[in-house]
Amino acid sequence: MKVFLKKVRLSFPHLHEANSYEGGPAKFSASYIFPPDHPAVQELNAAIVKVAAEKWGAKADAILKTLRTAGKTCLRDGDSKADRDEYAGMMFVSASSAKRVKLVDQDGTTPLVEADGKPYGGCYVNAFVEVWAMDNQFGKRICAGLGGVQFHSDGEPFGASSGNDEFEAVEDADESFV
Numbered sequence: 001m002k003v004f005l006k007k008v009r010l011s012f013p014h015l016h017e018a019n020s021y022e023g024g025p026a027k028f029s030a031s032y033i034f035p036p037d038h039p040a041v042q043e044l045n046a047a048i049v050k051v052a053a054e055k056w057g058a059k060a061d062a063i064l065k066t067l068r069t070a071g072k073t074c075l076r077d078g079d080s081k082a083d084r085d086e087y088a089g090m091m092f093v094s095a096s097s098a099k100r101v102k103l104v105d106q107d108g109t110t111p112l113v114e115a116d117g118k119p120y121g122g123c124y125v126n127a128f129v130e131v132w133a134m135d136n137q138f139g140k141r142i143c144a145g146l147g148g149v150q151f152h153s154d155g156e157p158f159g160a161s162s163g164n165d166e167f168e169a170v171e172d173a174d175e176s177f178v
Contacts, residue, residue: 001047003144004128005040005093007152008032011086011121012094015103015149016114028146029096032127033078036091044075044093047131048142055133067142074131074144086122086158095129097146104150112151119149122157126150 011031018026034040052060052067067073071080074094078087103112103119112118119125130145 001051001131002128002147003040003043003047003131004126005032005034006126007124008034008038008040008127009086009155010119010123010125011092011158013119013121015101015119025098027096027098028100029094030146030149031092031094032125033087033090033092038091041075041091044131048073048075051131051133052142055135063140067140072140073142074129093129093144095144095146101146102148104148106151108150119151120157121159122155124152124155126152
């Protein structure tokens with residue numbers, strides 16, 4: 001089930017080049033951060049319930065309760081990432097895809113390439129994810145497939161320094177080293 005996310009914060013983007021985690025297959029991926037009152041929370045929860053019901057029928061409620069308790073759904077509480085300040089008090093969804101997804105600029109049609117420098121972790125994007133239920137040899141989960149991403153607007157980059165905080169103002173011209 002497709003869910004459109006409007007003006008959410010992009011985190012850990014691997015959108016231009018696939019990345020491999022823990023020796024697994026390389027995938028394109030991203031996480032999207034938003035406040036608990038963002039419309040995406042209600043839309044994602046509805047999609048999670050719907051795909052669970054389609055996959056597990058009468059057992060869906062019990063299975064979903066277990067998956068949520070174990071943190072095995074794509075919609076998660078940002079406080080579970082205690083080491084990441086930008087997640088505190090927020091919700092997030094992580095998504096991945098084996099294939100590169102469409103990346104476009106604000107106009108919705110201009111393709112973005114890595115040299116454009118966007119999207120980047122910390123900016124705001126519009127995106128869509130495909131919520132689906134997994135039940136195979138790797139277990140049960142509710143996952144999100146990575147869909148297209150549209151750059152929305154700039155935001156404070158995550159984990160990046162501008163370089164301006166590394167120097168102090170020069171007060172006295174010390175010529176002794178010249």
